[in-house]
């Protein structure tokens with residue numbers, strides 16, 4: 001049965017904690033953004049504070065085997081600094097018996113990158129490109145078989161299991177999903193994970209209405225499942241960014257050189273039809289800031305979104321669109337934002353996305369629940385300084401996207417089961 005971190009007493013217990021320390025490193029292995037490390041600190045500190053011991057496990061990057069470039073040793077000093085204790089290091093996550101056994105309460109041990117082993121992901125490695133289906137099947141079966149021993153070994157180090165790695169919660173990996181079954185009475189989420197789950201529930205299960213989703217970004221194809229799930233939940237759906245032009249074209253609009261996916265026009269039309277049947281109001285941009293090339297210094301002007309001239313491409317939402325969206329956003333009690341409404345990386349075309357961030361802050365101030373999650377909208381609110389002005393900013397891109405698609409995440413299911 002699932003336990004709760006706040007009511008669990010870690011005193012005298014060794015806790016194996018899955019965190020997401022997959023942080024970006026520069027060429028000299030300096031951490032360039034330690035958000036993920038800091039995000040796990042409340043959980044790690046609670047365990048030490050209770051009088052427990054920590055065995056911390058994570059992946060870093062996408063190694064294809066043991067590879068010093070992806071060693072968690074690079075982040076050891078920083079983790080020690082954040083945690084305030086000298087964290088020990090186990091150079092092989094499968095041979096840490098002695099280090100785990102000698103760990104005293106109040107101490108912490110960081111295991112080397114889990115993905116040095118294929119068993120973590122449960123996917124075979126090193127298969128020849130021309131491998132037959134039979135060979136692929138056999139290799140998969142072999143890694144699944146050896147995965148059992150891999151998980152058992154990790155579990156043997158500890159008395160309880162805490163999953164605080166929301167960023168990998170959508171992966172059914174050894175350390176995120178399989179290990180939980182070894183701790184039927186001693187498994188739980190960490191604080192970060194609890195916060196993310198609550199945020200998801202606040203929009204998918206307990207949303208106050210009117211509920212508005214703002215879905216932007218580049219491609220309809222990567223957000224189709226989110227759009228479909230949102231139709232079941234929301235009152236208003238704002239479709240912005242590059243993906244909006246597929247919807248404009250589907251309705252007979254002229255989109256010039258704007259980003260679009262012709263093969264998704266039937267799906268776009270189906271979404272519009274379903275929205276009508278369900279009484280969901282769809283808001284597509286009325287006007288668009290267009291440019292004569294995909295560059296910050298391009299010539300630009302604002303035109304109606306259905307009449308983009310040849311040679312021009314949509315880069316940002318225009319003033320009329322933003323005025324219409326403002327009314328919807330400020331009239332909502334729950335707002336979900338996923339994906340920028342323009343090419344926000346270019347300052348000339350970041351205005352629309354900045355305005356959405358400002359409107360979300362204003363709505364939050366007035367009492368709405370606002371969640372920013374999945375994809376580049378998180379980078380946008382963080383970079384624009386709005387992260388603290390909305391109700392919640394998710395730390396997991398892919399995991400949040402899958403949650404918004406309505407999928408049950410394996411890392412969450414394994415603890416709840």
Ligand code: AMP
Pocket residue numbers: 216217218219222240241242243259314315316338339340341342343344345374375376377
């Ligand atoms: P996503 O990862 O799907 O949320 O997409 C984010 C990307 O969409 C960002 O890199 C934006 O620059 C891009 N994007 C937003 N609006 C447009 C647009 N009108 N044309 C091209 N790319 C866009």
